[in-house]
Amino acid sequence: MVRALRRRLPGESIVYFGDPARFPYGTKSSDTITRFAVEDANFLLSRGVKLIIVACHSASSAALPELARRLPVPVLGVVEPGARAAVRMTKSNRIAVIGTSATIGSGAYEQAIRRLKRDVEIVAKSTPLFVPLAEEGWLDNEVAEAVARRYLAGLVDEGVDTLLLGCTHFPLLARVMGRVLGPTVGLVDSSEETAASAGELLAGQHLLNPGGLVRHRFYLSDLAPNFQTVGERFLGEPMGEVMRASVGEATEGKQ
Amino acid sequence: MVRALRRRLPGESIVYFGDPARFPYGTKSSDTITRFAVEDANFLLSRGVKLIIVACHSASSAALPELARRLPVPVLGVVEPGARAAVRMTKSNRIAVIGTSATIGSGAYEQAIRRLKRDVEIVAKSTPLFVPLAEEGWLDNEVAEAVARRYLAGLVDEGVDTLLLGCTHFPLLARVMGRVLGPTVGLVDSSEETAASAGELLAGQHLLNPGGLVRHRFYLSDLAPNFQTVGERFLGEPMGEVMRASVGEATEGKQ
Numbered sequence: 001m002v003r004a005l006r007r008r009l010p011g012e013s014i015v016y017f018g019d020p021a022r023f024p025y026g027t028k029s030s031d032t033i034t035r036f037a038v039e040d041a042n043f044l045l046s047r048g049v050k051l052i053i054v055a056c057h058s059a060s061s062a063a064l065p066e067l068a069r070r071l072p073v074p075v076l077g078v079v080e081p082g083a084r085a086a087v088r089m090t091k092s093n094r095i096a097v098i099g100t101s102a103t104i105g106s107g108a109y110e111q112a113i114r115r116l117k118r119d120v121e122i123v124a125k126s127t128p129l130f131v132p133l134a135e136e137g138w139l140d141n142e143v144a145e146a147v148a149r150r151y152l153a154g155l156v157d158e159g160v161d162t163l164l165l166g167c168t169h170f171p172l173l174a175r176v177m178g179r180v181l182g183p184t185v186g187l188v189d190s191s192e193e194t195a196a197s198a199g200e201l202l203a204g205q206h207l208l209n210p211g212g213l214v215r216h217r218f219y220l221s222d223l224a225p226n227f228q229t230v231g232e233r234f235l236g237e238p239m240g241e242v243m244r245a246s247v248g249e250a251t252e253g254k255q
Numbered sequence: 256m257v258r259a260l261r262r263r264l265p266g267e268s269i270v271y272f273g274d275p276a277r278f279p280y281g282t283k284s285s286d287t288i289t290r291f292a293v294e295d296a297n298f299l300l301s302r303g304v305k306l307i308i309v310a311c312h313s314a315s316s317a318a319l320p321e322l323a324r325r326l327p328v329p330v331l332g333v334v335e336p337g338a339r340a341a342v343r344m345t346k347s348n349r350i351a352v353i354g355t356s357a358t359i360g361s362g363a364y365e366q367a368i369r370r371l372k373r374d375v376e377i378v379a380k381s382t383p384l385f386v387p388l389a390e391e392g393w394l395d396n397e398v399a400e401a402v403a404r405r406y407l408a409g410l411v412d413e414g415v416d417t418l419l420l421g422c423t424h425f426p427l428l429a430r431v432m433g434r435v436l437g438p439t440v441g442l443v444d445s446s447e448e449t450a451a452s453a454g455e456l457l458a459g460q461h462l463l464n465p466g467g468l469v470r471h472r473f474y475l476s477d478l479a480p481n482f483q484t485v486g487e488r489f490l491g492e493p494m495g496e497v498m499r500a501s502v503g504e505a506t507e508g509k510q
């Protein structure tokens with residue numbers, strides 16, 4: 001997402017917040033994800049942002065209405081743009097959506113796709129093991145292949161021609177997924193579409209930065225030795241300075 | 256652990272706290288794990304417990320000294336008992352320890368084993384993917400086998416005859432691990448040894464319950480649909496009533 005934003009909106013400074021202290025969100029209940037997302041958004045607001053992009057699909061699925069209701073700045077999720085791209089791509093009108101348990105359990109993608117096109121068949125499948133697989137960096141070995149085969153092999157027989165990657169981690173596994181699915185299935189990564197939406201939204205509200213110094217800042221809720229490595233694997237480039245943000249921390253002794 | 260405790264100490268009431276809202280701990284930094292563990296222990300204290308067992312190996316590895324320093328009741332971890340059982344089992348004096356990144360990164364098992372026996376060789380290996388594999392319930396399929404092979408296959412050639420399972424989740428995968436390692440390697444699950452230590456500690460401090468009503472209580476920090484299922488897979492029996500504990504929650508609006 002950061003990569004797509006930087007490419008498409010090179011004049012904008014990005015404040016990134018990642019929450020490894022409470023990661024992953026995709027195994028958690030909708031209430032807990034919403035509580036975390038509100039805390040995360042408040043942190044970003046405290047850094048003076050003019051737009052918040054909820055790049056995590058689990059948080060987008062669970063918390064977008066609540067965030068939109070609470071926040072004084074526009075909020076953009078990844079579900080709507082991803083659904084749009086998938087509907088545009090499918091010819092067979094059979095779209096598969098994969099994501100975490102939280103994302104798939106929410107039904108958010110089905111709703112978004114049906115709002116765009118009523119007569120589409122949707123296969124929604126939670127594929128939680130892809131997340132730690134990407135974190136472990138096993139992107140294209142025999143384990144990745146066995147997992148992809150187990151989760152995805154049936155989709156081709158179901159006539160699916162479009163696979164919507166409903167989790168930030170999944171594009172890292174696109175190669176092995178593509179091999180298992182073969183050439184008849186296209187993969188949709190919602191980052192580009194979301195970055196395009198962000199550009200339109202900022203332009204429409206006359207919020208685009210006219211120029212000047214661009215400075216990206218990266219905040220993480222926990223600094224374990226491997227987080228920067230994993231983060232840079234996603235980003236595709238060095239993160240530079242990373243700061244710890246104490247988001248969601250209870251006061252000492254409080255329960 | 257709960258199962259071993261109930262078998263060995265049938266007169267004791269157990270207050271269980273699990274932290275799925277912030278799970279897993281094993282990917283996090285030592286500071287964050289310690290902060291979480293202190294909050295968790297304070298919750299248990301508020302429920303009137305006389306002894307706290309830190310059943311999570313990542314929390315035992317990172318936070319035991321800090322917990323022992325802070326808490327007014329005895330605290331027992333799983334590292335020391337596990338190390339004791341492994342040292343007792345090995346004949347070749349080559350022990351492998353597997354665990355999360357946090358547990359292995361801490362070096363806690365190496366230190367505990369060397370304190371018991373100086374001339375033992377230790378192969379310590381972080382095997383993070385076993386955690387989500389157990390959560391997904393893929394305990395003995397082709398994916399579990401591929402993961403076990405990748406992580407463990409080299410250990411036999413290294414002359415290891417004892418594999419210390421340094422994570423609560425790993426005993427669920429014992430069958431596939433055993434098949435990959437073959438009959439020359441024994442597996443150590445520290446639950447039984449820890450439950451025995453708990454019994455000795457309570458007896459030594461005259462804290463054993465002389466009789467009366469036993470009532471177990473289960474608290475979770477988040478109630479997602481699948482947590483009880485996963486919990487009962489570990490427990491091997493129904494959990495009964497499960498309550499939500501709001502541990503580590505920041506005050507509304509606080510950052």
